[in-house]
Amino acid sequence: MTKGLLTTTVGSFAKPDYLAEARTQFAAGKLSREELDKLERQATKEVIALQEEIGLDILVDGEMARGDMVAYFGEHLAGMRLGGLVRSYGNRYYHKPVIADEVKWGAPITLDLWKHAQSLTDKPVKGMLTGPYTIVEWSFDEFYGSRRDAVLAVAQAIRREAQELEKAGAVYIQIDEPALSTRKEDLAIAIEGMGAVTDGLKAKTITHVCYGDFASVFPGFLEMPVTQFDLEAANSNYDILDLFRERGFPEDKELALGVLDVHTHAVETLDEVRAGIKRALEVLPPERLYIDPDCGLKTRPWSEAAPKLKVMVDAVHQVRKELGIE
Amino acid sequence: MIATAVGSYPKIPNKPRPARLRNALNRFDRGQLRIEEIHEVEDEVTIEALQEQAEAGLDLVTDGLIRWNDEQTYLAQKLAGLSLNGLIRWFDSNMYYRQPVVEGPVAWREPITVRDYRFAVEHSAKPVKAVLTGPYTLARLSLDQHYGSVERLATAFAEALNQEARALQQAGATHIQFNEPAILHHKDDFRVFSAVCHRLVEGVTAEKGLYLYFGDVDGIYPQVLDLPVDLIGLDFCMGAANEQVLRRSPFTKKLGLGIVDARNSKLESAEQIAERIRALSGGLPPDQIHVSPSAGLEFLPREVAQEKLRRMAQAVRQAEGVLV
Numbered sequence A: 001m002t003k004g005l006l007t008t009t010v011g012s013f014a015k016p017d018y019l020a021e022a023r024t025q026f027a028a029g030k031l032s033r034e035e036l037d038k039l040e041r042q043a044t045k046e047v048i049a050l051q052e053e054i055g056l057d058i059l060v061d062g063e064m065a066r067g068d069m070v071a072y073f074g075e076h077l078a079g080m081r082l083g084g085l086v087r088s089y090g091n092r093y094y095h096k097p098v099i100a101d102e103v104k105w106g107a108p109i110t111l112d113l114w115k116h117a118q119s120l121t122d123k124p125v126k127g128m129l130t131g132p133y134t135i136v137e138w139s140f141d142e143f144y145g146s147r148r149d150a151v152l153a154v155a156q157a158i159r160r161e162a163q164e165l166e167k168a169g170a171v172y173i174q175i176d177e178p179a180l181s182t183r184k185e186d187l188a189i190a191i192e193g194m195g196a197v198t199d200g201l202k203a204k205t206i207t208h209v210c211y212g213d214f215a216s217v218f219p220g221f222l223e224m225p226v227t228q229f230d231l232e233a234a235n236s237n238y239d240i241l242d243l244f245r246e247r248g249f250p251e252d253k254e255l256a257l258g259v260l261d262v263h264t265h266a267v268e269t270l271d272e273v274r275a276g277i278k279r280a281l282e283v284l285p286p287e288r289l290y291i292d293p294d295c296g297l298k299t300r301p302w303s304e305a306a307p308k309l310k311v312m313v314d315a316v317h318q319v320r321k322e323l324g325i326e
Numbered sequence B: 001m002i003a004t005a006v007g008s009y010p011k012i013p014n015k016p017r018p019a020r021l022r023n024a025l026n027r028f029d030r031g032q033l034r035i036e037e038i039h040e041v042e043d044e045v046t047i048e049a050l051q052e053q054a055e056a057g058l059d060l061v062t063d064g065l066i067r068w069n070d071e072q073t074y075l076a077q078k079l080a081g082l083s084l085n086g087l088i089r090w091f092d093s094n095m096y097y098r099q100p101v102v103e104g105p106v107a108w109r110e111p112i113t114v115r116d117y118r119f120a121v122e123h124s125a126k127p128v129k130a131v132l133t134g135p136y137t138l139a140r141l142s143l144d145q146h147y148g149s150v151e152r153l154a155t156a157f158a159e160a161l162n163q164e165a166r167a168l169q170q171a172g173a174t175h176i177q178f179n180e181p182a183i184l185h186h187k188d189d190f191r192v193f194s195a196v197c198h199r200l201v202e203g204v205t206a207e208k209g210l211y212l213y214f215g216d217v218d219g220i221y222p223q224v225l226d227l228p229v230d231l232i233g234l235d236f237c238m239g240a241a242n243e244q245v246l247r248r249s250p251f252t253k254k255l256g257l258g259i260v261d262a263r264n265s266k267l268e269s270a271e272q273i274a275e276r277i278r279a280l281s282g283g284l285p286p287d288q289i290h291v292s293p294s295a296g297l298e299f300l301p302r303e304v305a306q307e308k309l310r311r312m313a314q315a316v317r318q319a320e321g322v323l324v
Helices: A017-027 A033-054 A071-076 A111-119 A132-137 A147-167 A184-198 A239-247 A270-281 A302-323 B020-029 B035-056 B114-123 B135-140 B150-170 B181-185 B187-201 B242-246 B270-280 B302-323
Strands: A078-089 A092-104 A127-130 A172-176 A204-209 A228-231 A254-258 A289-292 B080-089 B096-107 B130-133 B175-179 B207-212 B231-235 B254-260 B289-293
Touching: A017 A033, A033 A111, A033 A302, A071 A078, A071 A092, A071 A127, A078 B096, A078 B302, A092 A147, A111 A147, A127 A147, A132 A147, A132 A184, A147 A172, A147 A184, A172 A184, A184 A204, A204 A254, A228 A289, A254 A270, A270 A289, A270 A302, A289 A302, B020 B035, B035 B114, B035 B302, B096 B150, B114 B150, B130 B150, B135 B150, B135 B181, B135 B187, B150 B175, B150 B187, B181 B187, B181 B207, B207 B254, B231 B242, B231 B289, B242 B270, B254 B270, B254 B302, B270 B289, B270 B302, B289 B302
Parallel strands: A127 A172, A172 A204, A204 A228, A228 A254, A254 A289, B130 B175, B175 B207, B207 B231, B231 B254, B254 B289
Antiparallel strands: A078 A092, B080 B096
């Protein structure tokens, strides 16, 4: 058994064509909820098999039921609903969620597919949640009128979902806050919200941030009450490691290092990934270092994601051998 | 008192109305439509935007910037010296823009928005104002590989946009608005900003508006009143401090009251809006006041945007009656 450099992914995988098609049919009222559920479970089974075949250590359910990471919770939390279409760029639109009333957890949201995924493998499957700050920041708040009040209310609902996952046996729970770096003056609110989610959880908690200027929320970001930070690095030349080398990385935290750029078709070379891992080992020991892609893989078809992940797993095996931990 | 918009209008409606522009662009991407056909759809949607603003009761409308992908690239792609880079978040919003890259001297080559302006005037029941992103904001949101200073780059943009403004004026534009949100994030640069504004408006005799949104003017007020424009539009939603700041000194230009929240779908009532107009008009006569949303309306679903404009126009008529 290895003593470190566990491999994982950030959360999402691309939906197989049949599921993407089924979602369109469902939205048009031409497919029943039951039929869609069946296909979501089928796709989850396939994504678990894919990860096992690649040889990852910590798996995900691939988020086969989720369109957008905020809209999904917007649809399922009491007090929230999906609003009209808003454009993000070019011809891309999304249904922006609306906080229309007091936000409450009504019933499990992510639990069923997580349980299904976990039943298919002996490896741990991460519970995947969206953080309260991101849910509020990417929604219209028509009810609370104060960002802090809204974040703390949503945090209680997400906390409840995290407790359900933990009760069902999840040992890793990831709570993503990609909106965090949008407004650095809100860092304290985001930290308070995360604290409300993770307080008292026994599972390892993880948060992922991407695409913002991480440096702009450093080092305050390290106050986030989670066990592990999952950060993109490959996409930015591993600059983030220089920051940690110069300014330190907390001794009681773990780091999941992104070593695959999810926005390019090109497959990284073994040497690139190995070099990145070794740079990270200058900052912290293998027991506290996890290796994964920069961000969710939903932008890459499986035919592109799989070779990238294989290179990552191969690089990790090489480094582990060099370290004598495998 | 004038009820108006700040710039963009949502490009597609929600069901059951068809999302014509979105569908057309999807077909264009699949090679099923020609670019000329896209332009026709853009024209049709522009007419819709003009009609919906008029129906809502606005006195002064924009063309909705329907053809603009974002507030940088539509201008940047037709200026010399620029290429376009990847997507960047637009201020602290959930919208993105493609970053212009300044690779050489910036120069105006041909009219960029004049045909759009003429088209809007021809199809609008209401007076139309021309809208341009200001030179300082263009400079701040570009990647400069040529000039080496924001001042030099912004001045170059000002020279180019001055030609665009003159071309609009020649085409009959009587109101030209410049949007300059970036200065509120770089208030230390006010001296540069002021010089750039002077260069921008040389020879422009049309009524000139300057809209400053996504923040407040604390720290550059009352200096903004010395800028060579006729109207200054302020954001009282994200710039809540503007209310206090304006009490420090009498407002000596036309005032744009951005009081309907363009970034939240919560609907204000006409009474609430009218009350805000009364509270903020600070003794200015009604004909010195333009009332608008706090920023462009593309942050909102189309139906919410129109309902906000409808209530705002009602409020303007109510407040006008009281203030006259």
